[in-house]
Amino acid sequence: QVQLVESGGGLVQAGGSLRLSCAASVRTLSNYAMGWFRQAPGKEREFVAVIRWFGGSTYYADSVKGRFTISRDNAKNTVYLQMNSLKPEDTAVYYCAAKSTYGLPRAPNEYDYWGQGTQVNVSS
Numbered sequence: 001q002v003q004l005v006e007s008g009g010g011l012v013q014a015g016g017s018l019r020l021s022c023a024a025s026v027r028t029l030s031n032y033a034m035g036w037f038r039q040a041p042g043k044e045r046e047f048v049a050v051i052r053w054f055g056g057s058t059y060y061a062d063s064v065k066g067r068f069t070i071s072r073d074n075a076k077n078t079v080y081l082q083m084n085s086l087k088p089e090d091t092a093v094y095y096c097a098a099k100s101t102y103g104l105p106r107a108p109n110e111y112d113y114w115g116q117g118t119q120v121n122v123s124s
Contacts, residue, residue: 002026002113004096009118012086016122020081022096022115029053029072033101034079036070037108038092038120045095047106051079059104064090086122093117 003025012018022034035050049060049070058070069082079096097111105111 002032002098004098004113004115006094006096006115006118009094009120011121011123013123014086014088016086017082017084018086018120020083020094020096020118020120022079022081024077024079024098026077029077029098031100031102033099033103033105034070034072035097035099035105035111036079036081037095037097038090039095039117040092043092045108047108048094049081050104050106052102052104054102057104059106083120086120088122088124090120091122092120094120 005023008020032053036048037045038048039045047061051058051070067085071080095117096115098113099111
């Protein structure tokens with residue numbers, strides 16, 4: 001039922017910033033959690049951040065705390081990932097995911113819906 005479309009990826013130099021967007025085609029996200037994951041070549045998909053739509057609670061991976069911020073726009077049914085102080089190790093395909101829950105899931109296999117992903121390349 002939920003279709004997700006990511007955008008905002010690209011090439012950025014180390015120390016720079018990018019903002020990723022994920023637009024959800026659904027009537028309401030009031031009972032959903034929206035998460036961001038990333039996957040680098042040869043590595044497993046890893047958790048980045050999650051936001052509970054109802055109430056706006058968030059949780060971040062230790063590797064991005066203090067640098068990344070997840071937020072939502074209720075009117076647009078869109079979730080954002082503001083990425084600051086980017087490092088080469090942040091290079092990956094970033095995926096948006098959704099799950100009908102009031103929790104804050106952090107494992108990829110807990111999510112039901114996924115976007116196509118957007119490439120983020122951070123140069124040295």
